[in-house]
Structure formats: structure tokens, C-alpha cells
Amino acid sequence: MNIRFYNARILSLENGTGIISGELWVLGDRISYIGKEKDNDIKWDRQIDVDKDLLMPGFKNAHTHSGMTFLRSMADDLPLDRWLNEQIFPREAKLSGEDIRFCTKLAILEYLTSGITSIFEMYLDPEIIDEACIESGMRCVQVGGMNNFSQSLKLQEEYYTKLNSGSSLTSYMLGYHAEYTCSKELLSGLSALSHKYSAPVFSHNSETASEVQGCIERYGLTPTQFADSLGLFDHGGGGYHCVYLSDEDVDIFRKKGLSIVLNPGSNTKLASGIADISRYLDAGINLAIGTDGPASNNCLDMFREMFLVTGLSKLHEKDASAVDATDVLIMATKGGAKAMGLSDCDCLSEGKKADIIRIGLHDPNMQPLNNIAKNIVYSGSKMNVKMTMIDGVIRYEDGNFDIGQDPKEIYSYVQDLADRLR
């Protein structure tokens, strides 16, 4: 499809947060032009009057477990250990591949409403997830969730090879669930795999104080230091959550060029704590933002996450000037793309992939237009997402979905599943 957007405000994020007025052309899956209105003889499939709304790069949800949608609001307001051991793990153990396919698609519907155009996914059954994303048109980078109980090294290598040779919409990165669920032997094996493929490695890292304490007791090292000591970061990568990083940990992230993926909604609901983001910014570390899974958040909403990144930092530092909202918008877009290795999806410019969202500026929470970037971070809501385009295809527009399946079928399947497992 060739689509011309005109009469638009465009926040390209190519350089800074300046906004230009004009038009944006999409030919196939890529952006072919951004600039002033100009003549052309292209055969357009659609020409869309953007009515001075904003076009900007889609958000990158840089950490999630999409398949957990069936657990939303099933067990909240419980202490963390009871929540995980009594409510989550026993039910997850009963999931079939088809269950995961439908639960992932329910999450994809929600991502689209929140302007999310790619996800950094860690969950069970990677082949099914890969299919679900391709079927729905969602850009997805999966990461291995290997641990002592599932997804062996052998399987991870198979996934790595297979899922990186299929659709250009999906890819696979090496990873492990977390230090506390993996033996040293397993992690050494993963390090060897990372060296074999020169591949970055991601995992949950320092999400809670007790996790860090446990690792120190086991190895005399923090999770970051321990991973680094095994060579797991020799080809880059990073960590999810990273609430409790020591200065030495931060230095490892800096030296190895690793990314930190912040998950403030989940860290809030599960009472994990507040990450020391200014320290990470000062060290020049690439920061990205993720929703985490829908059991621990419970919603998949980048607007909530963006507000929390700046808001919680302000509370944490007792300083209303901490972590400027403009920096947060960069984290939610370019920062995520960098962490996920999506160098073609980070900003809007000629030749980049057409992962584009339209933010309605004619809604009351977006008025007046004193500072559009700050409006998005401080006042933005899913209600402002008027369109979500991924790889040149409009998957969500004015409340309607186009993911190759009726949302009602997806809702019905997941409701039945939830009823069965409750």
C-alpha cells in the first residue's frame, strides 16, 4: 500500500523534539518522504488528511509477557510471594500453545490502542508467539526466558536460528529469565552461545532488593556483576527492571553499552521499588520503557509508564525537576528501538520502517498546545491514539482493529480460558 498523510504535524524524533508541518509518504513498508507539501505522481492507495494531528514514531514496549492477559485482575492486592506462587505459576503451567496464541493477540489489541508498534517479548512457547505476531502484524523481538525448569540451551539455540530466519517482522534474542532461576552452568552455557553468535543477552535484573541480596549470598556478586563475570555481556544486551543497581553495576552497563529497560508500573503495583533513573541518565546509559506483563501491571499502556518514569523519579529524588518529560519520550521510542536492535524503527525519516502513530491533538487533554511532547507524557492517554501503523500497514484506526481476526473471537477465547483456570 502507498499512503500519503498530509496536513500533519510531524514529530520525527530524528534530531530532538522539534515539530514540522507537512506531509509524510509511506511506500510499502517504508517512509519515502517527510517534508513540505509537494507535487508527486505516485499512485496512492489512500491519502489521509491528518487534520493537524501529530504523526510520531510508535512506542516500543521494551519488556512484556503478552501471554499473561488471561490473568488480568484475577489476583491483585496480594503479597508478592503469594501472588506468584499461589496465583500465577500454577495457572501458567496449564497453558496450551493455542491459549498463548489467543492471550498474545489480546495483548496485541491493547498495544495497538496504546500506540505500541513493537514489543520486546519474553514468554512461553516462542514459536506460537512468533506466529501470533506475524498473523496480527505486530513487530516483535522475542528474548529467551530460559531457566532451570524450561527452555534449555538446546531449545534456545534452535529458536535463535529458526526465529531469526523467518519474517522480517519478528526476531529472537538470547536471554534468560533471571539469575535466581538459573544455575551457573546454564548461564555459562548461554554465555558460550552468546559468544558463538556474537549475540546480546537480556534478562530480568535486580528487580527486587531480595533478588540482589540472594545473588550476593550465592556468589558474592550482584546479578549484574555475576552475569558480567560469566561473559554474558561481552556482546551487549541489558536488563529488565534494574531497580537496584549499585554504582559498580551502573559502570558495567556503561562500559558494555548495555540497555536498561524500566518497568515503573509493575514495580509500583508489586511494591518492588523506584529505580534511580537520574543516575542511569547521568551515566549515559541507553534507557527504554516496558509495561511488563498484564498480571503485574495490569494494563499495557505506555502513557501510564511514561508518566510514572518521570513522576516516580520526582518523588524518589524529592525534586520536581528530576527526569525531564522530553527525555522520557525519547526512552519510549528511540531508547526502546536501540535496546531491541530495531535501528530501522527508531524515528521517522526517509528510508526508515513505517511504524507510525497518529496522536489526536483535538482532544481536551491535549489542549492547549504549549508543548506537545510534554502533553504526550504528562496528559496523554490511549484515547488520543487515533491510528497505529506497523510496517506500513494500519492495524488500528479510530477504534477499529485490523489484525486478521475479529477481536470478539479473541475476547471470547480468553474469557473462557480465564473462567476455566480461575
Place this chain on the structure above:
Amino acid sequence: MNIRFYNARILSLENGTGIISGELWVLGDRISYIGKEKDNDIKWDRQIDVDKDLLMPGFKNAHTHSGMTFLRSMADDLPLDRWLNEQIFPREAKLSGEDIRFCTKLAILEYLTSGITSIFEMYLDPEIIDEACIESGMRCVQVGGMNNFSQSLKLQEEYYTKLNSGSSLTSYMLGYHAEYTCSKELLSGLSALSHKYSAPVFSHNSETASEVQGCIERYGLTPTQFADSLGLFDHGGGGYHCVYLSDEDVDIFRKKGLSIVLNPGSNTKLASGIADISRYLDAGINLAIGTDGPASNNCLDMFREMFLVTGLSKLHEKDASAVDATDVLIMATKGGAKAMGLSDCDCLSEGKKADIIRIGLHDPNMQPLNNIAKNIVYSGSKMNVKMTMIDGVIRYEDGNFDIGQDPKEIYSYVQDLADRLR
């Protein structure tokens, strides 16, 4: 207008959070029936198939300064004192009555998108605000914002008399801005007024640690103790923010039957701190929730506030089970109504005012329906608000407004104002 809603889920909140299936009738400005489908010979103006969405009481925004919309995103990420003294106060001083009318209407548009059916308002020019709310159909309880610089006792008594004898949609309560902006003489005078009319009194109270410290230095008492010592709470009332209450303060709130209005979004963005909500709940104090004004939040979104009430409590107490989301839904509806003296608007039942919202359950963030109340608090968004009815009149439905004026006119006026004052 007589309106019949059928095929609905109804969360009446009359007793607990049980949900019934059936229909709800509105005759004029009141609810006349809730229950199973039944025959009737009423002449309906509209019969609305709710498609198994949820009808529930509208949210009560129990603390706001609506007229500040022009300041949204004009000056963020600044230290609190610079923000207030350099950015806010000088611009507010330039506002005309018409400016406040339009700014208030912009806020009202946003309230409607967030399912807010009444506001507890403190701002400049109460007569204009009263008019703006009546013109737009917004239920509004104003409260005096008297201080050493504006709104004298004489004026406050005039407002009290005049604005409580007009439309049933609006009313006026006694109040003062805060202890630190009012002399002891002024507050003693207000206490006399409160005793004269047996009227409750509200004010900002203990929003920051330094505010409490200043009061202790001036009077040897906290703001709560000082107000109580002047007899300001003898006829009830309460405080906004209440982040820093001592045990003795909490006891005064309990004994005098006062309400605490929580403002977590504002307290977060301005780095004021986290209120100790479990302690207030344990004391049995009535809790309500407000957005505060759009310069300090920046959005007027009860979904954000509800999540923050439970989420920040969890962080504050380092306990994922702190402040159950169901309690939060009560605060945002019945708690607010109680604080604002709106005993006819607290829940959905026969004879109550028809302040009703429709929450779409067929959106992905509301699926599956494991627990609808928790879905609303944890996953809810403005995008789920399909209808907002106030006093029996539908003011917002499927993205369209009916407030007697074209939203574009309002946007245009406020944009011009913002451009002029920036």
C-alpha cells in the same frame, strides 16, 4: 428526557461492588428504576442498548482548579518554588473573567472524557465558574479559596449566600486557600462564618513537609491542629492533599468526621510526597480523590489518580497488598460525594440523581472480565468512557460532546490565551 438503558451490567455501589444485569431508567434528572427487564408504559425519549457494558456512578473529582488549563505543559520539570513564583502566579494575575470561563470549560470537556460528573472546585472568580458549569451542565461544588491577597470574608459570605441559592447543579462551600497564605485573623473570621451558617470548611492542608514545618514554627501547631484550635472544623469539612498528617492530626479528622481528599498525581509531579493512606483508612476517615489543577498534574484523569492511590501506597508501604483497588473505586465515587455533600449522587439507586457513566467492557484493556472493579482501577483509561450523563443529561457520548458550545471554540480561545501569556 426519559432514557431507558437496557442490556446493561450495573455497578450501583449501593452496597459493595456486586454487579447486576438488567436495566436502568432515568426520568428527568433522577434514576427511577434499576433491576431486571420489566414491562412499562413510559414514553421514552431514548432507549439505549448498553451491549453488556457497565453503568456506574460518575467519578467525583474532589479537588481541582479547572481554570488553570491554559498553563498545561507551559512550565514543567522545574523546582516547585520556581514553578509557582516564576511561572504560575504572574500569569494567573493576568486572567480575566472570560479567560476563566473558557479555561474552566476546557477542563469540563476533559472531565467528561474521564467519566467525572462532579467537581470540587477552588479557583478565582466563583461567579464566572458557577456560570460556566451551569452553561456546560457540570455539577460543581465550589469552595472558597480565600487568602490574604484575594477573596475577603465579606466576598466569601456573598458567594456563599448567592451561589447556594441558584441552580441545583452548583453550590458553594466555605474554605480558605491554606494556612500559610492566611492570617490568623482571617481564619478566625472564617470560623465565625462557619459557625454562623453551621457550614463545613475545606482547605489545602499539609501538602508539603515544609508547609507543616512553617505552621509549627508560627503557631506551635500543625495546620490541622491550628485550624481545629480556631474552631474551623466544628461543622465538618476536611482537607486537600493531606500528605503529611501526624497521628494527632488523623485523630482530629476522625473525631470531627472530616474528609481527606487525596491528590496523588499532583503530589507525584510536584515531588510533594506520598500520603500514608492505610493509616487514614484504618482510622475510618472518609477518603476522596482529586486531580488537582491541570498545571500541577497535568491531566484531569481519574483513572490515573485511582491507579496512583493504590500503587503509590504499595510502594510507600513496600507491600503489594496495601490499599485494595476496590476501596479506591469507593473513594473515587462515594467518598467524593460524601466530602462534597452530594448525598444524592453517591451511588446508583432509585431516587438518586442520574450522574451515570458507561464504561466500555469490549475494549482490550478491559478483557477478560475476571474482576470488573479491579479492571477499572488497574487497567481503566479514558478510552473506556463511552458516555457521561450528569443530572439526567448525556454530556458526552462516543467521543462527542454536548455542553452547549463547540469544543473547537473553546480550544481556540484557550490557545490564544496561552499564546498571549506565554
